[in-house]
Amino acid sequence: MILAVASGKGGTGKTTVSVNLAQVFGARVQLLDCDVEEPNSHLFLKGTLRESEIAAIRVPEVDESLCNACGLCSKFCQYHAIALLGATPLVFQELCHGCGGCEKICPRGAISEKERRIGVVETVEADNVTLIQGRLDVGVAMAPPLIRAVKSRLLGGVSAILDAPPGTSCPVIATIRGSDLVVLVTEPTPFGLHDLKLAVDMVKELGITFGVVVNRVGIGDDRVHRFCGERKIPVLLEIPDDRRIAEAYSRGELVIDALPEYRSRFSTLLWNIKELRGKKSGANHVRS
Amino acid sequence: MKIAFSTSGENLDAPLDGRFGRASKFILYDLEKEYFEVIDNQQNLNAAQGAGIQAAEAVVRAGANGIVTGHCGPNAYRALCAAGVAIYNCEAPTVAAALTAFRAGVLLPMESADVEGHWV
Ligand code: SF4
């Protein structure tokens, strides 16, 4: 099972849910920190760094002696990373997503590719959890290719939890695409509800089964609950607004270690997730 | 010689838009023939990235030899330089005032980008 944990905005407790869930998982599990601009899962898992690999994308290089300024490359590139403005195309490396399209389309074979480093992918072993995290280099705005590099390390046959970046933009979609189930973490506030609605639309668009975790229950109002009720969205877990959770977080401790009474809640979450997944695959089975 | 002015309007009284890549239109003024045409830059307004490059492509395609605008980011600057288009910095309130300043020769070509990427 590949499970993605996402939220419409930052600071809702996405990492708390991911790391604690990984720890109660029981069996061996892979935790992928796809929040590559600010990976923080490693703060909660004390393990040993097993591997650190450089992640690069392939950006084009134009051989001026072969180019006849036909402009096909520039027309092709949807990111405007290669533009024909003078006698030969200019490459804007920091906009290039490394899709390789311009090289293929060039009729003169004038484009070759060179590597551009965008970050690192690190593998940390911590008991039953294998943490794989991407770390984008400072000043690089190219999260999706690095997220794909992180996801390419996934071992088949072993379950995985994907900690998505906050929001609903391309990096989030790059993370949750292909997962079996998405957990959306939110807070019971008007802002939380607003961002939850955006996240729900995104997940529906991708056609992935999902449920909600409501964090900091006790603040705000009941509109998130009402929204989930109306839309028949399963609430998989409620975490009360307990300042000891925030304190444990700030010390880099797992909630289930610092506050053992919460361990059963995360086990229940895991159980609810598995049940939701079972229900869906069962339903699909009947339909097909 | 044709000069492009970044703007939000369609005539010479329109305000000069301070941002090159995110300007909704360009007024392309032909100094020899004394007439102008309007170039639409609308589709670039929502581009997440590369708006400055697209705007540069649009004005170069239209045959501009120079650009008068408020600010220009690094990508647009590189693109315009490669195309041999000079960029003039101008704080004038309207396109007409900027045109007068350009004719008077008081505008100096920029020698580097003056804002960070996303600002363009
Ligand atoms: S590799 Fe893809 S993204 Fe990069 S310049 Fe070529 S077409 Fe554009």
Ligand code: SF4
């Ligand atoms: S497609 Fe090839 S030949 Fe055409 S402009 Fe691009 S690099 Fe030059």
